[in-house]
Amino acid sequence: MAARPRAAPGRRAGGLSELTPTVADHLGDAPFGIAGTSGTPPSILARDFGWTYRGRTRPALAGLSFDVPPGHVLLVIGPSGSGKSTLARALAGLVPHELPGSWCGFLRVGDLDVAATPARVVSGRTGIVFQEPESQLVMPRVEDEVAFGLENRGWGRLAMKARVPEALELVGLAGFETRATAALSGGEQQRLAIADVLAPMPGLLVLDEPTANLDPPGMDGVFERLTGIASARARTLVIIEHRLDAALPLADLVLLLDAGGRQLAFGPPGEVCRAHAEELARLGSWVPRAWQAWTAGEPPVLKPEPAQPPAARAVLVADSVTVRYPTAAEGGDRVALAAVSLVLNAGERVALVGPNGSGKSTLLFALGGLRRPSSGTVRVAERGGPPDRDPARLPGRSLAHVLGLVFQNPELGFVESTCAGEVAASLPVLGRPADASDPDVVRALRDFGLEALAGEDPFRLSEGEQRRLGIAAASVIGPSILLVDEPTFALDRRGAEAVVAQLDRLRTGGQAQLLATHDPRLIPACDRVVALDRGRAIFDGTAAEFLAHPPFRPAGPWRG
Amino acid sequence: MSFLPAPLEPIRPALLTRVAPVTRLVVGIAWLGVAVVAAGPAVPMVLAVAGVGSLVLLSGLPLQRVPGRLAPLGLAALGLGLLTVLVNPANGDPAARVAMAAGPLRVTETALWAGATIALRLAVIALVSLLAFATSDPTRLADSLVQQWRVPYRFAYGTLAALRIVPLLAADWTAIGTVRRLRGIEPRGVLGRVGAFGRRLMVLLVSAVRRAERMALAMDARGFDGDQPRGVFRPVSLGWLDAAVLAAGLAIAMAALAVGMR
Numbered sequence: 001m002a003a004r005p006r007a008a009p010g011r012r013a014g015g016l017s018e019l020t021p022t023v024a025d026h027l028g029d030a031p032f033g034i035a036g037t038s039g040t041p042p043s044i045l046a047r048d049f050g051w052t053y054r055g056r057t058r059p060a061l062a063g064l065s066f067d068v069p070p071g072h073v074l075l076v077i078g079p080s081g082s083g084k085s086t087l088a089r090a091l092a093g094l095v096p097h098e099l100p101g102s103w104c105g106f107l108r109v110g111d112l113d114v115a116a117t118p119a120r121v122v123s124g125r126t127g128i129v130f131q132e133p134e135s136q137l138v139m140p141r142v143e144d145e146v147a148f149g150l151e152n153r154g155w156g157r158l159a160m161k162a163r164v165p166e167a168l169e170l171v172g173l174a175g176f177e178t179r180a181t182a183a184l185s186g187g188e189q190q191r192l193a194i195a196d197v198l199a200p201m202p203g204l205l206v207l208d209e210p211t212a213n214l215d216p217p218g219m220d221g222v223f224e225r226l227t228g229i230a231s232a233r234a235r236t237l238v239i240i241e242h243r244l245d246a247a248l249p250l251a252d253l254v255l256l257l258d259a260g261g262r263q264l265a266f267g268p269p270g271e272v273c274r275a276h277a278e279e280l281a282r283l284g285s286w287v288p289r290a291w292q293a294w295t296a297g298e299p300p301v302l303k304p305e306p307a308q309p310p311a312a313r314a315v316l317v318a319d320s321v322t323v324r325y326p327t328a329a330e331g332g333d334r335v336a337l338a339a340v341s342l343v344l345n346a347g348e349r350v351a352l353v354g355p356n357g358s359g360k361s362t363l364l365f366a367l368g369g370l371r372r373p374s375s376g377t378v379r380v381a382e383r384g385g386p387p388d389r390d391p392a393r394l395p396g397r398s399l400a401h402v403l404g405l406v407f408q409n410p411e412l413g414f415v416e417s418t419c420a421g422e423v424a425a426s427l428p429v430l431g432r433p434a435d436a437s438d439p440d441v442v443r444a445l446r447d448f449g450l451e452a453l454a455g456e457d458p459f460r461l462s463e464g465e466q467r468r469l470g471i472a473a474a475s476v477i478g479p480s481i482l483l484v485d486e487p488t489f490a491l492d493r494r495g496a497e498a499v500v501a502q503l504d505r506l507r508t509g510g511q512a513q514l515l516a517t518h519d520p521r522l523i524p525a526c527d528r529v530v531a532l533d534r535g536r537a538i539f540d541g542t543a544a545e546f547l548a549h550p551p552f553r554p555a556g557p558w559r560g
Numbered sequence: 561m562s563f564l565p566a567p568l569e570p571i572r573p574a575l576l577t578r579v580a581p582v583t584r585l586v587v588g589i590a591w592l593g594v595a596v597v598a599a600g601p602a603v604p605m606v607l608a609v610a611g612v613g614s615l616v617l618l619s620g621l622p623l624q625r626v627p628g629r630l631a632p633l634g635l636a637a638l639g640l641g642l643l644t645v646l647v648n649p650a651n652g653d654p655a656a657r658v659a660m661a662a663g664p665l666r667v668t669e670t671a672l673w674a675g676a677t678i679a680l681r682l683a684v685i686a687l688v689s690l691l692a693f694a695t696s697d698p699t700r701l702a703d704s705l706v707q708q709w710r711v712p713y714r715f716a717y718g719t720l721a722a723l724r725i726v727p728l729l730a731a732d733w734t735a736i737g738t739v740r741r742l743r744g745i746e747p748r749g750v751l752g753r754v755g756a757f758g759r760r761l762m763v764l765l766v767s768a769v770r771r772a773e774r775m776a777l778a779m780d781a782r783g784f785d786g787d788q789p790r791g792v793f794r795p796v797s798l799g800w801l802d803a804a805v806l807a808a809g810l811a812i813a814m815a816a817l818a819v820g821m822r
Contacts, residue, residue, distance in 0.1 A: 089777075094780065127781075132774065136774070138720065144699055148784075149783055150791060154789050399741070401744075404742065409732075412739055412767065474743070
């Protein structure tokens, strides 16, 4: 069963004619044999299906009625909080059997009534892949990881020995059997997670935002494999995905949900897009380029403030920063950053891009004085002075004036039990009491669209809200340099626009911003782009130059 | 980014890496039992020598990294040993034979033997844990426990999954501290510091529970909660080598006891 490489990216970049439901049919022979499944793939049938989690008054899903024929690809679209993941869990039998709540209506996968069938039986038919690779991989070694699901289902040893390499080959990880799962890149880990669920040959494959945590190359790899799996027509696929540019070409059918978990539309992609472009825009969903031709809507680029001529006053100078991490057995080390030099000017926004593991976070840590470089120097300017201070030696409060850093997981930074308190916790740095009713706190909450949540516990917010809260808390201090790891991650279009608008306001005040990001929407909103690859700076130039000649791949999703 | 020390693992195949983990566990437990129960330093002495010998010849571990790994326990052994020697009721016994005396310090032979016993026992514990656990990866240990000792697989492989989360939590802990420093949040006074530590721990706990929940859901979705018989991908068999290691290990324990009896 040879998996031939396919020119999948070309397909995604293709024109409108390829976005029809039958697209997979004329792409030539299936790359994988039917051997990959047990029998016919199941259909999905929902009739007025709904679900309410225990302790919630509002249903997570309500009134879903749709049919997916065997072997078809269903794309589920909706804003955050629309119950997409709940639908995925129901298709895998986790709802209602592993999570408490109340069920209504009818949902069938093949000939199984999900509500009346034990989870074990449903999960035997359905493979589900979650967002985060790191919290779904169980075993330390790759082949053990793939075998884990087979062992659980009582496969014989010889059958497992034969199936594990097959499943790895399906996702392009042939030969990875004895590698350590922790040492794989994010994209490889997510492909491994797909191999895990493909191994027991489920008829239905459910992917819950499988590329949300991946960099563009990792995301490409996953979609390339999904294209192959979809065109083989040997499995029914349900894909939940924000990045519609990549996912839409795969879909035969689209299910559109609204913020209340109700079904807004169901049908072939072209039809749904034509009929519901306005709702989509109102929902704040990210409208991909491919839709413009249908909807003649606004071009979906985050509108940047007209970039001011950056004042050539350097506020941060990094000179040949090298960071080595000691590694395991041989007492050797790994170079995470190799002689990276970087200058940030006041009022300048720089995007820091590069694949997972290219050293972006390490650079942010080094610039923030949190990790001492093995060699090289980092200097920052204090109170409009020359850039001659070592951030690692600045006392806490002075440092907070100079540098703000928002982590990828904002939850880790939370210190208070309400959102207002959380923002107010930044005030003592300015020499003011941490008063939640301070006008600056109220304004920051309003600016980031969080005023309705002022009294909520930060830990109960959605991921996108937590991200906005994290940036809001940092913005109150207004440090002269702001470092943000993935500012628009997990944000839909409206949330991303709100964040960029606030970053614009801070930049107008002379703040220098360095944004580590995988989000191509953000690039045009930046003055400069610095690209890292395996710890080296391989590009430092204007955003326009970067978009014209992306250093990673000619037709990659950076062009968005 | 790794904030935890790299695991100490075998770098070449060796006798001990080839036997089943449960075999090493049985021998290890026997050695520990004998070392702790027997009076006097002779028994743990013999076992410590045998342990160092096995470590050098049979473990396949990178020897240059062993001292670093054993240093904390080694220091503890020395410290406890010294403490036992110096602060010992026997030192005040006028009838006891004096081994050393310097000024007011009077160390009896009884105290010296007691200190040596304590230190050597701790050394045996450290060596045995290294020989029993570091010589195979955790996966093989879990496999062996499930297959040979019928340990419930939910427990064994659930622990394995939890082990994967530990380095992530270590990274979280560091991140929580650094975010706070960058936000200029500096607790004042002892109470403030204790409170800040508690809140930091709380955030870590929230993060740990989230990760564990997601992991559990992913595992259940892959059939981990099933009650059907589980397949075996990595059989761990017991062979003549295990019998030999078991016999040799128990023989060493008996020999140590015999030496101690004299």
